[in-house]
Amino acid sequence: MKLRLLLPALLAFGCAPASAAEPSKMNVLFIPIDDLNHWIGHFGRNKQTKTPNLDRLAKMGVTFTNAHCAAPVCNPSRAALLSGKRPGVSGIYDNNQPFVNGLKVEESLVMQFKNAGYETLGIGKLWHGGLGWPEQWTTIADETKTKAKINDRSVGGIAFGPIESEDDATVSDTSIADYGIAELGKPHDKPFFLTIGFHKPHMPWNVPQKYFDMHPLADIQLPPTKEGDLDDVPAIGLKMANPKGDHAKMLESGRWKEAVQAYLATITYLDVQIGRVIDAYEKSPHRENTMICLWGDHGWHLGEKEHWRKFALWEEATRAPFMWVVPGTTKPGGVCTQPVDFMSIYPTFCALTGIAKPAWVEGHDIRPLLADPAAKWSHPAITTFGQNNHAIRTDRWRYIRYSDGGEELYDHANDECEWTNLAAKPEHAAIKAELGKHLPTTNVPVLGGDKKRGKAEVTDDEKAKRKAKRQAEKAAK
Ligand SMILES: [Ca+2]
Numbered sequence: 001m002k003l004r005l006l007l008p009a010l011l012a013f014g015c016a017p018a019s020a021a022e023p024s025k026m027n028v029l030f031i032p033i034d035d036l037n038h039w040i041g042h043f044g045r046n047k048q049t050k051t052p053n054l055d056r057l058a059k060m061g062v063t064f065t066n067a068h069c070a071a072p073v074c075n076p077s078r079a080a081l082l083s084g085k086r087p088g089v090s091g092i093y094d095n096n097q098p099f100v101n102g103l104k105v106e107e108s109l110v111m112q113f114k115n116a117g118y119e120t121l122g123i124g125k126l127w128h129g130g131l132g133w134p135e136q137w138t139t140i141a142d143e144t145k146t147k148a149k150i151n152d153r154s155v156g157g158i159a160f161g162p163i164e165s166e167d168d169a170t171v172s173d174t175s176i177a178d179y180g181i182a183e184l185g186k187p188h189d190k191p192f193f194l195t196i197g198f199h200k201p202h203m204p205w206n207v208p209q210k211y212f213d214m215h216p217l218a219d220i221q222l223p224p225t226k227e228g229d230l231d232d233v234p235a236i237g238l239k240m241a242n243p244k245g246d247h248a249k250m251l252e253s254g255r256w257k258e259a260v261q262a263y264l265a266t267i268t269y270l271d272v273q274i275g276r277v278i279d280a281y282e283k284s285p286h287r288e289n290t291m292i293c294l295w296g297d298h299g300w301h302l303g304e305k306e307h308w309r310k311f312a313l314w315e316e317a318t319r320a321p322f323m324w325v326v327p328g329t330t331k332p333g334g335v336c337t338q339p340v341d342f343m344s345i346y347p348t349f350c351a352l353t354g355i356a357k358p359a360w361v362e363g364h365d366i367r368p369l370l371a372d373p374a375a376k377w378s379h380p381a382i383t384t385f386g387q388n389n390h391a392i393r394t395d396r397w398r399y400i401r402y403s404d405g406g407e408e409l410y411d412h413a414n415d416e417c418e419w420t421n422l423a424a425k426p427e428h429a430a431i432k433a434e435l436g437k438h439l440p441t442t443n444v445p446v447l448g449g450d451k452k453r454g455k456a457e458v459t460d461d462e463k464a465k466r467k468a469k470r471q472a473e474k475a476a477k
Contacts, residue, residue, distance in 0.1 A: 025118070025191040025353055026327075027290040029180070029281065031274070032126055032195070034074065034202040035310070036296035038319045039267060042335075048221060050214060050268045053275030054321065057294060060278075061325030062334035062373050068341045068381035068393055069298040072310040072317040075099060075128035076384075077297045081342040082127060083107045084361030087384045088440045091447030094386070099127060102447045107360070109346050110136040113193040116355045121183055124176040124197030131197070144175040150206045153258070156249035158308060160205035160262030162212050168272070171207055173198050177273040181280035188286070196277065200270040205262035207269035215264040220257040223304050224417050230306060232421040234406030236389060240313070243306035250303065260302055288327055291352065295342055296320030304417070313391040313400045314418055315410075318383040326352060329370050336373035339393050340366055341381035380438050388443040392435045399423075399435035403443075407432070 039046040041055045043065055070080035071087050079085075079092045079099040087093045090102045105111055114120045114136060122131045123141040131140055148170035151161040168174050180196035200207070230241055250256050274294075281287060301307040301316040310317045322340065324330055329352070343363030350357040351365045368375045381393040388403035398418060400408040407423035409432060422428050 025116070027188070027191050027286050028113070028118075028193045028349065028353075029184070029277075029290055029292045030126075030193065030195045031277070031292065031294040032078070032124075032197045033270065033294065033296045033321065034125055034197075034199050035298070035300055036201055036267065036270065036321055037299035037301075037316060038321070039264070040321055043321075046223070046264075048215065048219070049264055051271040053271045053278060054294075054323075057274060057278055057292070057325070058323050058335075059333055061292070061323060061330035061332065062336055062370050064322040064324075064336045064338075064340050064369075066337050066339045066381070066393070066395065067295075067320060067322035068318040068339070068383050068391075069296075069320055070341055070343050070383060072298045072312060072383060072385050074297055074310075077342065078127050079103060081295075081345050081363075082109045082132075084109070084343070084346045084358065084363065086343065086362055086382075086440060086442075088388070088443040089360075089362070091444045093384070093446055095128065097447050100133070105133040105135055107358070108133065108136050109349065110193065110195070112350070112355050112358070113353075114138065116353070117190060119188060119190045119192040120195075121192055122195040122197070123179045124173070124195070125199055126195050126197045131195070141179045143172045143179075144169075146170060146172045146206070148208075150204065152204065152206070153255075154204075155253045155255055155259065156246055158246055158250065158259055159203045160259055160266075162209040162265075163206045165208055166210065168208060168269070171200070171269065173200050173270065173273050177276050180277045184277075184280045184284040184286065184290075192286075198270055198273065200273075201263060201266035205259075205266040207266050211265035211269045212261060214268055215261050217257060217261050220261050220264075222256055222260060223302055225304060225306070226417070226419045229419050233305075233408065234402060234404075236386075236402040236404060236406050237313070237400065237408060240311060240385070241305050241307040246308035247303060247306040250308065256303060263300070263302060291327065291329075292323070292325040293345065293349075294321065294323045295345065296322075311385065313383060313385050313389060313408075315393075315398065315412075315416075318381075318391060318393070324366075324370055326370055329367065334370075334373040336369050337395065338369060338373075338377040339379070339381040339395055340364070340369070340377075341383065343382075380435070382438060382440060384440065387446055390439050392438045394435065397431060397435060399432060401436065401439055409435075 039049040040051045069077040071077045075095040076087045076092045083103045092102050119138045121139045122137045148163040148165035153161040298310045299317045299319045304316045344366045346361050347363050347365045364379050383391040392399045398410045408421045409423040410418040
């Protein structure tokens with residue numbers, strides 16, 4: 001009792017107690033997930049999904065149900081949130097641009113923790129391709145690669161099918177969870193920043209048959225779509241949707257439901273791994289002093305807008321899970337419906353741990369929302385795909401502006417599937433102008449790459465001209 005009375009006085013004068021049981025810095029359990037869209041139970045978007053453990057984690061702290069990536073592609077999404085620089089600042093817009101060419105290790109969020117004296121422990125995927133620069137980490141753990149035979153029943157590039165094994169340990173994410181569980185149970189001399197970066201539900205959607213059986217094909221319902229939905233989408237958006245690509249192949253195969261089943265099965269497998277990690281967190285000697293941040297790198301379309309995968313600026317591609325448990329700050333059961341984007345991660349960690357926020361770091365500190373999910377919040381979520389194509393998401397609206405001036409405006413109060421583009425309606429000019437104020441003004445060229453996604457379709461005339469030019473060049477050789 002005496003100690004309890006003494007502590008506030010000590011803290012008031014900035015004297016941190018020196019006992020080992022009272023480390024001055026909070027530990028971090030950082031959980032990136034690859035390609036998990038908004039099909040988690042408590043979002044209510046797809047009632048077929050089975051994610052009891054993600055829903056349990058959500059209830060332990062604050063879940064953000066209107067959270068969006070900075071870019072709807074793995075590499076730029078991760079590069080942005082881990083460097084504090086949006087795609088328009090770094091020039092990293094797509095997967096074909098190695099982030100190491102545009103960023104320095106000193107800019108990495110992980111490096112700030114290491115420099116602050118943390119143990120930085122990593123396994124799995126954080127940056128595109130893995131854990132990024134080795135010098136950020138005090139320990140890099142090896143995952144066990146997936147071994148079991150895959151019954152691949154792919155449709156075009158959409159790869160799925162059960163694996164011939166009843167054993168969850170045949171999928172590499174199981175070993176990623178195992179490592180997190182072990183570290184949470186161990187004593188640590190220093191504060192730790194523990195990253196367990198899951199690969200699933202990224203393709204291939206290959207998990208043991210039992211997860212497929214949990215989502216019987218006969219019960220599968222397709223996501224909502226509308227005939228002619230793309231008719232009101234401008235040229236660059238239409239190119240992003242690419243309806244003659246994956247979607248045409250899927251329709252032709254007649255196996256759309258099987259693909260949905262496989263994605264749901266893979267999500268449930270991932271959810272089981274999350275559950276094992278939460279169990280270990282709840283039993284951990286570090287629990288009272290360890291915060292959790294879980295995020296998905298972007299969303300995923302499964303046929304909505306005749307589109308598959310990410311690579312677009314609509315809700316399915318930008319919205320992803322985002323959950324925080326921060327002892328002493330969050331309260332159980334918090335649900336925040338305010339728009340946030342993942343640029344908030346870097347500054348929020350700095351604020352929560354007392355690490356100085358580097359000058360270049362963009363994004364908003366979301367501590368007010370962690371403490372009170374209903375707190376006043378005036379910042380939209382911003383997503384960028386390709387040079388100068390942006391989506392602005394508020395609590396009600398999604399406004400997309402492409403580099404050629406093409407626009408989309410959706411009213412989520414009446415149109416959560418974003419079927420009706422209101423951008424051309426004169427009565428919405430004022431709201432468009434208001435939302436347009438948030439469009440990023442720094443839009444540097446694509447870094448070191450000439451493959452530009454998110455550009456307008458090349459016209460047939462232009463294609464013919466280019467072909468003639470190539471032929472002339474060939475003939476000249
Ligand atoms: Ca439409």
